[in-house]
Amino acid sequence: DFDYPHTFILLGASGDLAKKKIYPTIWYLYRDNVLPKNTKFVGYARTSQTVSEVRDKCKKYIKVRPGEEDKYEEFWAANDYLAGAYDKRIDFEKLNQLICKNEKGIVANRIFYLAVPPTVFEDVTVNIKNSCIAIKGYTRVIIEKPFGRDDVSSDKLSNHLANLFKEEQIYRIDHYLGKEMVQNLMTIRFANQIFCPSWNRSNIASVLISFKEPFGTEGRGGYFDDFGMIRDVMQNHLLQILSLIAMEKPVSLHPNDIRDEKVKVLRHIPAIEMKDILVGQYVGNPNGNGEEKLGYLDDPTVPKGSVTPTYALAALWINNARWEGVPFILRCGKALNERKAEVRIQYKDVPGDIFGGNTKRNELVIRVQPGEALYLKMMSKSPGMKFDLVETELDLTYSMRYREADVPDAYERLILDVFTGTQMHFVRSDELKEAWRIFTPILQQLEENHVQPHPYVFGSRGPAAADGKLAEYNFKYSGSY
Numbered sequence: 157d158f159d160y161p162h163t164f165i166l167l168g169a170s171g172d173l174a175k176k177k178i179y180p181t182i183w184y185l186y187r188d189n190v191l192p193k194n195t196k197f198v199g200y201a202r203t204s205q206t207v208s209e210v211r212d213k214c215k216k217y218i219k220v221r222p223g224e225e226d227k228y229e230e231f232w233a234a235n236d237y238l239a240g241a242y243d244k245r246i247d248f249e250k251l252n253q254l255i256c257k258n259e260k261g262i263v264a265n266r267i268f269y270l271a272v273p274p275t276v277f278e279d280v281t282v283n284i285k286n287s288c289i290a291i292k293g294y295t296r297v298i299i300e301k302p303f304g305r306d307d308v309s310s311d312k313l314s315n316h317l318a319n320l321f322k323e324e325q326i327y328r329i330d331h332y333l334g335k336e337m338v339q340n341l342m343t344i345r346f347a348n349q350i351f352c353p354s355w356n357r358s359n360i361a362s363v364l365i366s367f368k369e370p371f372g373t374e375g376r377g378g379y380f381d382d383f384g385m386i387r388d389v390m391q392n393h394l395l396q397i398l399s400l401i402a403m404e405k406p407v408s409l410h411p412n413d414i415r416d417e418k419v420k421v422l423r424h425i426p427a428i429e430m431k432d433i434l435v436g437q438y439v440g441n442p443n444g445n446g447e448e449k450l451g452y453l454d455d456p457t458v459p460k461g462s463v464t465p466t467y468a469l470a471a472l473w474i475n476n477a478r479w480e481g482v483p484f485i486l487r488c489g490k491a492l493n494e495r496k497a498e499v500r501i502q503y504k505d506v507p508g509d510i511f512g513g514n515t516k517r518n519e520l521v522i523r524v525q526p527g528e529a530l531y532l533k534m535m536s537k538s539p540g541m542k543f544d545l546v547e548t549e550l551d552l553t554y555s556m557r558y559r560e561a562d563v564p565d566a567y568e569r570l571i572l573d574v575f576t577g578t579q580m581h582f583v584r585s586d587e588l589k590e591a592w593r594i595f596t597p598i599l600q601q602l603e604e605n606h607v608q609p610h611p612y613v614f615g616s617r618g619p620a621a622a623d624g625k626l627a628e629y630n631f632k633y634s635g636s637y
């Protein structure tokens with residue numbers, strides 16, 4: 157298949173996601189010669205502009221290393237751009253003609269990337285279906301969240317897509333599934349006998365999955381306010397991580413076997429209850445390191461008095477034989493003290509202590525970013541004459557063990573997967589349905605009751621109450637998380 161012509165069509169080519177993420181990604185894939193030899197790119201958006209104007213806008217976000225200049229020229233020469241409306245069939249007919257020009261009448265494949273606002277999702281997909289399906293070859297569509305904002309709107313979108321495309325044609329991106337350490341979760345669990353038998357409620361006390369960002373909504377407030385932190389990060393990225401940690405071993409590595417297990421474990425999770433959630437919103441920090449940091453409500457694009465969470469902590473419970481009683485704590489926030497995404501699997505205290513209470517819990521830490529790492533906190537004898545205990549680590553820090561170049565970017569990996577037709581790291585519609593089932597009731601309750609978020613200062617560790625909540629869930633601190 158890789159010898160056939162391919163066209164990658166980027167809808168929403170004048171938008172933020174396109175210039176910051178998708179154009180750079182397709183350039184890196186092109187540069188590294190991993191795409192099919194005869195691949196062309198077509199940008200499409202409402203803005204009327206030339207390829208060279210698109211190129212200028214992307215410049216800030218694209219890295220071109222010395223020696224790559226000719227290749228870079230070649231990349232832009234393989235690009236086309238067409239301005240058109242999202243709701244006009246006639247414009248998509250023109251798009252089709254442009255794609256056909258690249259194809260030269262033989263078998264040819266098409267990939268559509270929808271980097272467009274959710275309001276035009278339906279129009280765009282109908283128009284692709286009506287006017288732009290590959291004549292001979294495959295047509296695949298890549299879509300990005302938001303996949304609706306609750307169970308009803310998400311089902312509506314899923315039904316709409318199912319009427320137009322087969323599930324094998326739909327690639328729902330959750331870019332966390334393209335991250336190295338997220339992909340490593342299955343290997344850690346299922347290729348290590350040391351973990352397999354202990355991965356359960358008899359040994360594990362709690363699991364903490366966290367996401368922290370040191371910046372606020374930064375002008376994206378208008379968009380963000382419609383969704384909030386739970387929909388932006390928790391319902392998708394963190395829940396995906398949870399399902400990979402908690403699922404049973406799949407029958408094989410076939411994408412559907414894996415996704416069957418992910419859906420199955422999600423089905424064991426009841427909808428989140430009010431008692432198991434805490435929400436926060438950042439306030440300004442007038443003395444933050446000489447640099448004033450504004451609060452969420454100070455953003456002019458955020459509606460006055462908004463109670464949209466920019467921070468959330470929730471405990472999820474899995475009612476199956478492996479996990480009953482073990483809290484899975486999802487925690488995420490913007491405008492915090494650092495950028496970090498990690499998982500902490502905290503084992504129970506050692507029973508029958510003989511060390512005078514000086515042992516600490518084992519903890520397996522999987523750091524997704526920054527700086528991929530996997531380490532196991534464990535107790536050891538402090539070297540020397542005395543018989544003292546010390547908490548130490550078995551440490552696999554990627555930068556010490558592997559070359560940086562060995563860890564590809566999430567988007568690069570996922571877009572390449574679409575070319576090769578690998579759906580393993582994409583979200584299936586039934587997974588999405590379960591995710592909304594778990595989250596919709598709590599989102600509705602928070603909104604209907606206008607629940608006031610706990611304030612926390614920009615640049616802090618989050619609302620003070622969150623630490624108390626962690627203790628409630630049997631998560632013991634050692635250090636600062």
Ligand code: BG6
Nearest residue numbers: 331332369388389393497525566
């Ligand atoms: C996106 C969210 O899905 O993920 C953003 O919409 C967030 O709000 C981003 O900043 C985080 O991605 P990463 O890869 O930088 O951790």
